[in-house]
Amino acid sequence: MLEFISEYGLFLTKVLTILIFVWIVISLLSSLSKKSRAVDHLEITHLNKKYKSMADTLLLSLLPKKEFRKTRKQSKKEARLEKKKTSSEVRKRIFVLNFLGNIRATAVRHLRKEITAILSVATSRDEVLVCLENTGGLVHEHGFAASQLLRIKQKDIPLTVSIDKVAASGGYMMACVADKIIAAPFAVVGSIGVLAQIPNFNRMLDKHGVDFELMKAGELKRTLTMFGKNTHEDREHFNRQLEDTHALFKEFVKDHRPGLEIDKVSTGEHWLASRALELNLVDTLITSDDYLLQASHDADIYEVNYTVPKTLSERIAASVHASTEKVFFSWWQKAQDSRFMA
Numbered sequence: 001m002l003e004f005i006s007e008y009g010l011f012l013t014k015v016l017t018i019l020i021f022v023w024i025v026i027s028l029l030s031s032l033s034k035k036s037r038a039v040d041h042l043e044i045t046h047l048n049k050k051y052k053s054m055a056d057t058l059l060l061s062l063l064p065k066k067e068f069r070k071t072r073k074q075s076k077k078e079a080r081l082e083k084k085k086t087s088s089e090v091r092k093r094i095f096v097l098n099f100l101g102n103i104r105a106t107a108v109r110h111l112r113k114e115i116t117a118i119l120s121v122a123t124s125r126d127e128v129l130v131c132l133e134n135t136g137g138l139v140h141e142h143g144f145a146a147s148q149l150l151r152i153k154q155k156d157i158p159l160t161v162s163i164d165k166v167a168a169s170g171g172y173m174m175a176c177v178a179d180k181i182i183a184a185p186f187a188v189v190g191s192i193g194v195l196a197q198i199p200n201f202n203r204m205l206d207k208h209g210v211d212f213e214l215m216k217a218g219e220l221k222r223t224l225t226m227f228g229k230n231t232h233e234d235r236e237h238f239n240r241q242l243e244d245t246h247a248l249f250k251e252f253v254k255d256h257r258p259g260l261e262i263d264k265v266s267t268g269e270h271w272l273a274s275r276a277l278e279l280n281l282v283d284t285l286i287t288s289d290d291y292l293l294q295a296s297h298d299a300d301i302y303e304v305n306y307t308v309p310k311t312l313s314e315r316i317a318a319s320v321h322a323s324t325e326k327v328f329f330s331w332w333q334k335a336q337d338s339r340f341m342a
Contacts, residue, residue: 040116040308047096047129047292047301093126096292101134101171105141110306118304119155127158127299130178131288136191139245145170146252148179161186162288168270169195172251173283175254183273183282184293188327189283192253193268194246196238202229238299257281 095118099107111191118128130149136142152159161167161178168191175181175189183189203229206211212227223234246266254262259280276282292301 014335015335040113040306042114043305043307045303045305047303048296051293051296081167090125093122094292094295095122095126095128095301096301096303097128097130098303098305099130099132099145099174100132101132101137101142101145101174103137103141105134105137105145105170108141108145108148110308111145113302113306115151116149117306119151119157120158121179122155124156124158127160128152129162129288129292130174131162131164132175133163133165133170134169134170134171134174135166136171136173139170139194139249141323142170142173146177149174153177153179160291162291163189163273163282166241169193173252176253178256180284181282182284182286182288183287184287187270187273188270189273189276190265190270191268192249192266194242194249196242198220198224199226200224200230203225283340 007202054074062069070293097111097114097118103108122128135143149159149161153270158180159178160180160182161175163175163183164180164187165184166188167183167190169177172190172192200210214222214225214228215220220237223237225234226231250262250266253266254260257280261279265279265281271279271281273285274281277285294299
C-alpha cells in the first residue's frame with residue numbers, strides 16, 4: 001500500500017511538473033504574440049488636467065463634502081467664464097520633453113521622434129520645455145542630441161531647458177542651445193571641457209612574451225593604442241585632437257550664450273546653479289515643477305513621450321534586475337539597522 005502511495009505521489013509530481021512547463025510555454029507564446037502586435041507610439045499627457053485632478057483629490061480629503069461640492073461648483077463656474085473670455089484667443093501651448101542622459105546619449109532615439117511630432121503642430125506662439133538630466137559622455141553623441149534641440153529653434157519656437165539635477169559637459173552642450181535655461185538652486189552645471197583616458201597593457205604583454213602587431217596605412221590612422229607601445233609623438237597628436245575638440249566645444253557654447261566669459265567658464269570646472277547664475281550659465285533659479293505650475297494658469301501643457309515597447313528578453317532582464325536590487329537593498333537596510341540595535 002505504501003509503495004502504491006509513493007508511486008502515485010511521484011506520478012502526480014511528474015504531471016504537475018509537465019503542467020507547469022506547459023503553462024510557462026503558453027505564457028511566453030502569449031507574451032510574444034502581444035509583443036508582435038505592440039507598436040511604437042506617442043503618449044500625450046495633458047498636465048493641466050493632471051494638476052486639477054491632484055488638487056481635487058487633496059481638497060476632497062481636506063474639506064467637508066458640502067464645502068468641497070461648493071468649492072468645486074465655484075471652480076467650474078470660473079472655468080466656464082474664463083473659457084468664454086478666451087474663446088476667441090489662441091491659447092499658448094507648452095510641450096514638455098524629458099531627457100535622461102547617459103554616456104552615449106541613447107535617449108536621443110526617442111527625442112528625435114518627439115521633436116519631429118511637435119514640429120508638425122507647434123507654432124512660434126508655443127514653447128518647448130526640455131527637462132534635462134545629463135552628466136555628459138561621448139562628444140559626437142551629445143553633439144547630435146544638441147542638434148536635435150536646434151531643430152526647435154530653427155522653426156522659431158521658443159525653447160527652454162530645465163535643469164533640476166545636472167547638466168554637465170555634453171549635458172551643458174545640449175542645454176546651452178536653449179533660449180532660456182532654468183535650474184534648481186543646487187543643480188550641477190558647466191564642466192565645459194574634454195576628457196579622454198585609455199589604459200595601456202603593453203608592459204604586461206611584454207612581460208609575458210606576448211607580441212602585439214598593429215598594421216595601418218596612413219601615419220595618423222591610429223595614434224594611442226591599448227596594447228602597443230605609445231610614443232611621445234602619439235601622445236602629442238592625441239592631445240592636439242583633444243584641444244581642437246575643446247576649442248569647438250567653447251565656440252559652440254559661445255555662439256549660443258554670447259554673454260558668457262567663455263575663457264572663465266571653459267576650464268572644465270562645474271558649479272552649483274546658484275553660482276552658475278552669477279556666471280550667466282543659467283538664467284533663472286526655479287524647478288521645473290514650479291515653472292510648469294505657474295505656466296499652467298495661462299497655457300495648455302502637454303507632456304510628450306515616445307514609447308517603445310520592451311522585448312520579452314528586456315522585460316525578463318528588467319524583472320531580474322529589479323528583484324536582485326530589491327534583495328540587495330533589503331539586506332543593506334537590515335545591515336544598517338543592525339548598527340543601531342542595543
